[in-house]
């Protein structure tokens with residue numbers, strides 16, 4: 001009887017192992033997690049097959065004939081069998097606990113030498129900030145073969161960070177910072193999935209994850225920086241045209257205002273501090289030949305820090321270059 005169970009168990013275990021049920025394991029953590037997964041699954045398959053095999057065999061072999069109305073034989077029990085079916089599962093559960101504990105400890109221990117990416121989840125998008133290079137992007141890029149710590153935060157509700165091929169998954173919870181480590185072993189493009197139902201757009205809350213070689217990673221960071229600078233400069237130009245162009249001439253922005261000084265001329269060689277001061281406190285220092293209180297002194301309040309920043313950067317780069 002036990003042999004029948006064992007045979008079915010082996011057959012099912014082979015099916016389980018031979019079919020690729022899981023996505024590829026592309027991080028060192030994934031390999032360890034999969035080992036635990038299969039360890040537990042195979043134990044379950046063998047036990048299930050054994051129990052199911054024995055049950056089916058008993059149904060078939062000991063079935064009472066239709067005309068049999070006798071009570072069953074008065075069986076008291078079998079102490080030896082009970083000891084076995086208590087001791088064996090206890091040993092297996094203990095083994096699973098110890099093995100899982102060891103692996104959990106390995107994949108959760110932050111190594112001395114590691115990179116950090118700050119991940120923010122919000123309805124319904126992920127954003128990634130790279131503190132080393134001060135880049136922020138909608139794409140998660142990490143170098144291959146190195147451990148990256150992802151520090152997770154959420155702006156509104158609970159989200160959950162997951163890249164199936166890396167296996168590592170962690171909730172992003174408003175008000176606290178959680179973390180998850182990943183050491184990718186294969187370059188490629190992956191998908192970050194939100195796995196915590198977070199609202200209407202939950203199903204589309206995805207982001208691209210790139211695993212790059214060290215060299216490509218550095219290039220990616222440089223590209224992102226350039227993009228950010230270009231975007232800042234474009235924002236600065238737009239702001240200038242809208243808020244300043246009616247009074248100032250600036251060739252790059254195509255403005256011809258004549259109420260204030262011609263910035264193509266007066267800004268040559270001026271630094272960020274001077275320009276910032278001139279915008280925020282225009283009356284502190286009046287350009288020769290002009291009146292105070294003409295240029296609005298409210299830009300310090302009406303513009304955000306980021307807007308001021310992009311405006312100043314734009315002017316430093318542009319003014320006097322034409």
Ligand SMILES: [Cu+2]
Pocket residue numbers: 121122123124158159160194195196197198202205
């Ligand atoms: Cu979400």
